[in-house]
Every structure is written in structure tokens, then in C-alpha cells.
Amino acid sequence: MADFVDDVQIDSLLNKLHRLQGELIDEADSLKQAAQPVKLDQQSFGRVSRGEALQQQSIAKANLAQCQERIQQIDDALRKIDNENYGYCEACGEKIAVSRLIAKPESSFCLECQDKQEQNK
Numbered sequence: 001m002a003d004f005v006d007d008v009q010i011d012s013l014l015n016k017l018h019r020l021q022g023e024l025i026d027e028a029d030s031l032k033q034a035a036q037p038v039k040l041d042q043q044s045f046g047r048v049s050r051g052e053a054l055q056q057q058s059i060a061k062a063n064l065a066q067c068q069e070r071i072q073q074i075d076d077a078l079r080k081i082d083n084e085n086y087g088y089c090e091a092c093g094e095k096i097a098v099s100r101l102i103a104k105p106e107s108s109f110c111l112e113c114q115d116k117q118e119q120n121k
């Protein structure tokens with residue numbers, strides 16, 4: 001088995017990326033609603049206290065940021081497929097393992113570089 005993506009795999013990853021992007025856009029839409037400024041006079045808050053509402057709002061904001069970051073990564077991956085330079089690590093230029101791309105098609109770093117990045121955070 002080849003260790004680099006072939007055209008058939010690219011096709012299935014492309015489908016996966018489009019589907020994932022659609023899901024994330026939907027998710028971002030509902031998170032945007034949840035991240036709206038807290039209004040206490042609204043019936044919909046029911047018995048939720050102001051503190052809880054604010055906490056939920058900040059969680060929604062964090063999730064929204066994460067969601068938007070992934071949408072961005074997927075955009076980048078789709079652009080790379082278009083330009084036929086998809087599947088290479090942005091840090092070291094090495095090929096990213098197929099298994100990794102299948103698990104996370106928007107990956108722009110190989111496992112090694114991703115680990116390094118996370119350690120630097």
C-alpha cells in the first residue's frame with residue numbers, strides 16, 4: 001500500500017472535506033446564536049442564572065472560534081487540492097501519512113511537526 005494519497009483517496013477526502021465543512025458551517029451558525037450577548041429579560045433563559053448564561057455564552061464563543069478555525073483549515077486544504085499540493089507538511093515539506101489525512105483531512109502538518117507545535121503552545 002502506498003504511503004501517499006492517490007487520486008481515489010483524494011476524491012474521497014475531498015468529499016469528506018466538503019461534508020465536514022457543511023457540518024461546521026451549520027455548527028458555527030448555531031454557536032453564533034448561543035454566543036449572542038446575554039439578555040436577561042428573555043423568556044427563553046427560564047431559570048438559568050445570569051452567571052450560568054454568561055458561562056454558556058463564553059463556552060459558545062470558544063467553540064465558535066475553534067469551529068471557525070477548522071473551517072479555515074478546511075478551506076486551505078480544499079485550495080491545496082485544487083493546486084495539487086495537498087498532503088505535504090507546511091513545516092517540513094514532507095508527505096503527510098495517508099492514515100493521518102484520512103483521520104483528519106484538514107491536517108496541514110505531519111504528526112511530528114504537529115506534536116512540536118503543540119509542545120510550543
Ligand SMILES: [Zn+2]
Nearest residue numbers: 089092110113
Ligand atoms: Zn512536518
